[in-house]
Amino acid sequence: xxxxxxxxxxxxxxxxxxxxxxxxxxxxxxxxxxxxxxxxxxxxxxxxxxxxxxxxxxxxxxxxxxxxxxxxxxxxxxxxxxxxxxxxxxxxxxxxxxxxxxxxxxxxxxxxxxxxxxxxxxxxxxxxxxxxxxxxxxxxxxxxxxxxxxxxxxxxxxxxxxxxxxxxxxxxxxxxxxxxxxxxxxxxxxxxxxxxxxxxxxxxxxxx
Numbered sequence: 001x002x003x004x005x006x007x008x009x010x011x012x013x014x015x016x017x018x019x020x021x022x023x024x025x026x027x028x029x030x031x032x033x034x035x036x037x038x039x040x041x042x043x044x045x046x047x048x049x050x051x052x053x054x055x056x057x058x059x060x061x062x063x064x065x066x067x068x069x070x071x072x073x074x075x076x077x078x079x080x081x082x083x084x085x086x087x088x089x090x091x092x093x094x095x096x097x098x099x100x101x102x103x104x105x106x107x108x109x110x111x112x113x114x115x116x117x118x119x120x121x122x123x124x125x126x127x128x129x130x131x132x133x134x135x136x137x138x139x140x141x142x143x144x145x146x147x148x149x150x151x152x153x154x155x156x157x158x159x160x161x162x163x164x165x166x167x168x169x170x171x172x173x174x175x176x177x178x179x180x181x182x183x184x185x186x187x188x189x190x191x192x193x194x195x196x197x198x199x200x201x202x203x204x205x206x207x208x
Contacts, residue, residue, distance in 0.1 A: 002135075002136075002139070003091075003135060003136045003139065005139055006145040007088055007089065007145040007146075007147075008053070008086060008087070008088060008145065009086070009087055009088075009089065009090065009091055009094065010084070010085075010086050010136040010139040011083070011084060011085045011086075011087070011091065011094075011129075011133065011136070012082075012083075012084050012133065012134045012135075012136045013082070013083045013084070013129055013132040013133050013134065014060065014080045014081075014082055014132055014134060015080060015081040015082075015083070015110065015113040015114070015116070015128075015132045016077075016078045016079075016080055016081075016113065016114040017031060017059070017078055017079045017080060017081055017112055017113055017114070018078070018112050018113070018114050019078055020112075022112075027112035028059055028061075028079040028112075030112060031059060031081055031109060031111075031112055031113075032059045034108050034109055035057045035058070035059070035109060038057075038105065040200075041200045041201065041202050042198055042199065042200035042201050042202075043200070044200045045102040045104075045105035046085075046102065046200070047198070047199040047200030048101040048102050048199075049087075049094070049097050049098045049101050049102055050094075050097045050101070050148070051087050051088040051089050051094065051097075051147055051148045052085060052086075052087050052094075052148070052199065053085075053086040053087055053088065053148065053151075054085070054086050055083070055084065055085040055086075055087075056082075056083070056084045056085075057081070057082070057083050057109065058082050059079055059080070059081060059082070060076070060079060060080040060081075060082050061076075061079050062076050062079075078114070081109070081110065081113055083129075084136075087148075088145075088146070088147045088148055089147070091126075091130075092126055095122070095125060095126045095129055096122045096126065098125075099121075099122040099125045099126075100122060106125065115128070116128065148199065149192045149193070149196070150192060152196050152197040152198070152199070153189075153192050153196045153197075155197055156195070156196045156197045156204070157187050157189065159204050160183075160187065160204065161183075163204070164179075164180075164183050168180075
C-alpha cells in the first residue's frame with residue numbers, strides 16, 4: 001500500500017508518550033485533556049495549516065488480540081499519541097507548514113511524547129514525525145487532486161447554488177435568468193481567495 005493517492009497524502013503516526021506524572025495527572029491524561037480543549041471548525045489549529053483536508057488526534061491506550069479458543073492479551077509498554085492527516089502535496093512541506101503555523105499547538109500536544117524534548121525547529125519536527133510514521137494501509141481519498149483552496153471554492157459554490165435553487169422556485173424564465181446571472185457574478189468563480197469557505201468552516205451564512 002502507499003501513503004499517496006494522486007496528489008493527496010495520508011499521514012499516520014504513532015508517537016509513544018512517556019510514562020510518568022505531573023502532579024496528580026499522568027502524561028497521557030494531560031495530553032488527552034489538551035486535545036479535548038482544542039478549538040474546532042475554523043478555530044482549529046489545523047485550519048491554519050496549508051492544504052489540510054482533515055486531521056485527527058487521539059490517544060491509543062492499549063491493544064487487544066484474540067487467537068483461537070484462548071484469549072491472549074498483548075499490552076503496549078506505553079500509551080501512544082496518534083496523529084493522522086490527509087492533505088494535498090508532499091510530506092516535508094506539509095510538516096514544515098504545521099510547525100510554522102501551529103507551533104504552539106504542536107509543542108503543547110507533543111510535549112510529553114518520548115524524545116520530543118529534542119525537537120527545536122521545523123527540521124527536527126520533520127525528522128521526528130518521520131520516525132513515528134507508519135505506512136497508511138487503508139487510504140481512501142475522497143477528494144479531488146486539487147489544492148485546498150480550489151476544493152473549498154467548489155464546495156462553497158455547490159452549497160450556495162443549492163440555496164439559490166430553493167430560493168428561486170416557481171420564478172419565471174426571465175426572472176430566473178436575471179437572478180442566475182447575478183448569482184454567478186456574486187460567486188466570483190475565478191477568485192479563489194474570496195467568496196468561499198475558509199479552512200475549517202462548517203456553516204454557510206444564508207444568502208437568500
